[in-house]
Amino acid sequence: MLSLEQMIFCIQKVYPGTRQGSDYWVAHPVDASLQQSGPAFVVEWKLDQPQPTEEQIEAHWTAHGDEYRAMAADADGRAKRNALLVDADNLVEMAIDTGNAALETSARSYRQSLRDLPQREGWPNAISWPDPADAQPSIPQT
Structure with a gap:
């Protein structure tokens, strides 16, 4: 269908x-x-x-469905990556605002890893998403 x-x-x-x-x-x-x-x-x-005709459409889907699936996977991957880039930009800004150079370096590295994803092997069907954990500010315990 x-x-x-x-x-x-x-x-x-x-x-x-x-x-x-x-x-x-x-x-x-x-x-x-x-x-x-x-x-x-x-x-x-x-x-x-x-x-x-329906038969012609089905024939084109059989011939070009893999191309569509690749385009859809790329669009989905880029949408997720773009949302994560917004968060990464905020992490960088937060690190700059707090003057935390180590955190800024880590956040910038995470952001660059996100930017580089489409050029990496596995894109878009087997994406290895970078871990933002090191780029997160630590929350002081009270």
Whole structure:
């Protein structure tokens, strides 16, 4: 069962440069919890070219599904990394504000490790996330 995003990907493989929402509309049914409950389908087709059949879409998914999965894994990894970079920036700033040079060095190293992730082996399917533990400020015990 193809998701909305997968169906759009396949259509754009057949017709590069086209856009969901202006050249065609794709949707999918949902259940009471708003989870996809059936395959995506074309609601409206505005192109002069013939609308691809379900069989053509399935053939394109078979041929290009791995490419889509790699793109999705990369996007997911980058989204998580970007959120962690915001936290890492805060750690660096906190270390600078407190004048803790060792903590600043550690926080900067952690932040750089996050920045380097997409170039490391294993990206995006087997990401070895750096540990921020050394970059955390210690909380004094009272």
